[in-house]
Amino acid sequence: MTARHFADMQPILHQNIQALVDHRQQQEEHRGIQMRIAGAVSRFAGSMTFVYLHLAALVGWILANVGAIPGIPAWDPTFVILAMVASVEAIFLSTFVLINQNRMTEQSERRAELDLQISLLNEHETTRLIEMVAALTARLNVATPADEELPQLAENVDPRKVMTQIQEASRDRQKP
Numbered sequence: 001m002t003a004r005h006f007a008d009m010q011p012i013l014h015q016n017i018q019a020l021v022d023h024r025q026q027q028e029e030h031r032g033i034q035m036r037i038a039g040a041v042s043r044f045a046g047s048m049t050f051v052y053l054h055l056a057a058l059v060g061w062i063l064a065n066v067g068a069i070p071g072i073p074a075w076d077p078t079f080v081i082l083a084m085v086a087s088v089e090a091i092f093l094s095t096f097v098l099i100n101q102n103r104m105t106e107q108s109e110r111r112a113e114l115d116l117q118i119s120l121l122n123e124h125e126t127t128r129l130i131e132m133v134a135a136l137t138a139r140l141n142v143a144t145p146a147d148e149e150l151p152q153l154a155e156n157v158d159p160r161k162v163m164t165q166i167q168e169a170s171r172d173r174q175k176p
Helices: 003-030 033-045 048-065 080-139 159-174
Strands: none
Touching: 033 048, 033 080, 048 080
C-alpha cells in the first residue's frame, strides 16, 4: 500500500474508528449501575493493586493472630474466620467475573453478527461486480481465462446452505 493510497484512506479510517468509539461509548452509557459496578469490581480484582492489598491484609491477619504484633490480641487463632472471609469473597468475586464475562460474550456475539452481515453484503456486492464484468466482457467480446468459473462465481451464496454444510462436516468429524 503506497503512502498516497493510505493518505486517501485516512478520512474513511478516521470515520470508521470514530463510529466504533461512539458506539462503544453509547453502549457504556446505556449499561445499568449494577453492570457498571460489576465491571469495576472485575477490573479492580484483576489488578496488581488488588493482589498487593490482599497480600498485606493476609500477612497482617496472620501476624496478628499468631501473636507476632505486640498489643493486638488474637481474634482468629485457628484462622477459621479468615477461611470464611476468603470463601465468601471468592464467591462474590467469581460472580462478578462471570457477570463481566457474560457481558463480554454478548458483545462478542454482536460483533460476530456484524462481521457476518458485512461479509454477506460484501459477497453480494462481489457477485454483482462479477456479473457486471462478465456482461462487459461478453459485450466487448473479450475472452478471459476464468470464463468457465464465471457462472459459479456469479451465483449468490446461501448462508443457510453454508451453515448446514458446516454442521454436517462437524458431525461427520465427531463420528468415531
